[in-house]
Amino acid sequence: MGDSSNIDELNQTAAMNGNCVQALAQPTSSSNPLSERREIVNLLDAEPTLDYLVQNGVLTSADVSEISDERDATEQNRSLLDLVESRKDVSGVQLLTNVLRLTGQHYIANLLDDGERIKALSGSGLCWHLCPSHTLK
Numbered sequence: 001m002g003d004s005s006n007i008d009e010l011n012q013t014a015a016m017n018g019n020c021v022q023a024l025a026q027p028t029s030s031s032n033p034l035s036e037r038r039e040i041v042n043l044l045d046a047e048p049t050l051d052y053l054v055q056n057g058v059l060t061s062a063d064v065s066e067i068s069d070e071r072d073a074t075e076q077n078r079s080l081l082d083l084v085e086s087r088k089d090v091s092g093v094q095l096l097t098n099v100l101r102l103t104g105q106h107y108i109a110n111l112l113d114d115g116e117r118i119k120a121l122s123g124s125g126l127c128w129h130l131c132p133s134h135t136l137k
Contacts (some may be wrong), residue, residue, distance in 0.1 A: 023026045034081040043108055044077040052099040
């Protein structure tokens with residue numbers, strides 16, 4: 001989650017520079033472990049991610065065997081997420097996010113991507129509510 005003072009500072013800087021940008025703190029991560037996030041567990045297709053994760057050192061071949069030994073796809077997904085998250089290394093989740101995008105699982109990648117978002121304002125292009133120099137006339 002982003003610090004609201006940082007967001008306010010970004011908005012003020014954008015306003016001073018005449019840029020119409022609004023920083024939004026959108027917490028996308030949950031305090032729950034990944035393997036307990038039902039939507040991710042149910043939608044994930046783990047199979048196409050495994051080779052990539054082994055090649056990049058996130059998983060070992062023993063980990064892949066452990067995942068494959070699970071009784072069904074849901075349990076395999078849960079096992080994969082547990083193993084990736086147990087590494088306590090942010091790069092494991094980032095690499096999983098990358099391979100999900102590479103394999104077309106963009107929706108799940110977006111669920112895992114917990115970075116702070118900066119969203120440009122849409123509409124007229126005027127940001128009078130953020131930028132005092134821009135007013136409707």
